[in-house]
Amino acid sequence: MANDSEADGAAGTAGHVVVVIGAGRSGTSTLTRGIQALGIELGNNLKPGTSKNPKGFFEDEELLALNKRLHHAFGLRGTGASLRLIEEDEWQAVFLNEHMQAVTAAIQKRFGAFPLWGFKSGGVMRLLPFWEQVFEQLGLKVSYVVAARHPLAVARSRAKLNALRGVQEKSDLEWLVRVVPYFHLMRRHPFSVVDYDRLMAEPQIQLRRVAGALNLPLTSDVEREINAFGEQFINPSLQHHRGDANEGAERLNPLARDAYRWLHALACDEIAPENPELWRDWARIRSELYAMRHALRHIDFLEDEVERRQTQGWRRLFAPRSNRISQADSD
Structure with a gap:
């Protein structure tokens, strides 16, 4: 596990970062705990569990706070409820320099000593161009793990916490503005899409999929941790809402339906990440969202x-x- 004195003494940050991203209520916390089994360092300052996520969020508290501060700087709610899209010229705003310095310093302090580390923080996918600049400035190799869950199941899960945000139409819009705008940036890096229902049903298989996609070694120690994750951490009773790729299509926002079908196809290995039809249609979905x-x-x-x-x-x-x-x- 991370040690502050070790990280403080790090001379640099060159290494490999694995970032878990996805829409809210899509299993990002469970997935982040899962990648820890692959030998990925998450640090020792993680947000504790609550009734919302009883087993923990697995978010570094410092990076979480900085990411929320960045949301507020853009005029976005830290809860993820805001829908407005960030315009292209906003990524050149002067105020981003201060945030860039704070985030790079935090990463160097928290993770500079670790050759392989990872994190997840609510809303990183919403602000991905900023984080991409951070990773580039630090000279990091970047991989992504994308949590995917049927938008109907997302809305049902969200409704238990907030009835208004759980309305299907509102939930679909939140899902879209989180997932669609910058998913195309995945093309620059190794990435893996993991379906939440599959992760709960076959955790060991899904973690091995991730390891293969990100070219991470499956040592005997890693295999032992993968099995422990599947046998001791995963609790199917916490999976209250399931979905199907073709379920309830008439109730979904058409763009959410189309985007999720592509994510589901990736998660089921029905298509390869470099599939040209995927990226052509994703550009169409993104264009319609920006309209x-x-x-x-x-x-x-x-x-x-x-x-x-x-x-x-x-x-x-x-x-x-x-x-x-x-x-x-x-x-």
């Missing part, structure tokens, strides 16, 4: 306005009572 950018921005505005008015309403509701209590105390 919605003004509407997506307006939805954010309306949601912010509703939240603001609700907050004002609560303040007005409790203000008279607070005043009465203050007056009574003064008496």
Whole structure:
């Protein structure tokens, strides 16, 4: 495991980083714990589990905080609820320099001593051009592991935590703006797509798939850890919602349906990552999503306005009572 003194003493950061990305409620936490079995260092400052993820999030707290700060700098909610798309020229904003310095320093401190390390942080996929610049500046070899889950199952899972965000139409839009805009950047690097249902049903097989795609050695120690992950960590009872690639097509946003079918095909090894039809159609999906950018921005505005008015309403509701209590105390 990571040791702060070891990382602090690192002279550089040249190495291999494996980044777990995917839409919310898609099994990224379970998958991140899984890649740890492949000998990938996650650090020793991980966000603990909650009722949302009882077994842990497996997110480095420092990188998580920096990524949320970057979301806020772009005017995005740290929860992942924002829908607006980031325009191309925004990636040249001056304020990114400060964030770049903070993130590179954190990576050098936390992981500079490790030749093979990884992380996941909610929303990294949303800000992937920034992170790609970070990795390039640090001279890192980069691989990605993409968690894929049927959008219907994502919405059902999300609804247990937030009824409004779990509405299928809203959940599909959140899924799209997280997954679609920068998935094409995977073409630059080794990557593997892992289906959540398959990971839960056959964890050892899926981790070996990832190791093969990323050219990671399957030593006897790694095999032992893979088996331990499948036998001791995976708990099928935590898998409450399943989906099928062709299920409920009439209820899905057509773009989410099309994008997920490609991810599912990759996760099932039905197509190769270099399949030209995949990337041609993904460009079409991305273009159609960006054609919605003004509407997506307006939805954010309306949601912010509703939240603001609700907050004002609560303040007005409790203000008279607070005043009465203050007056009574003064008496």
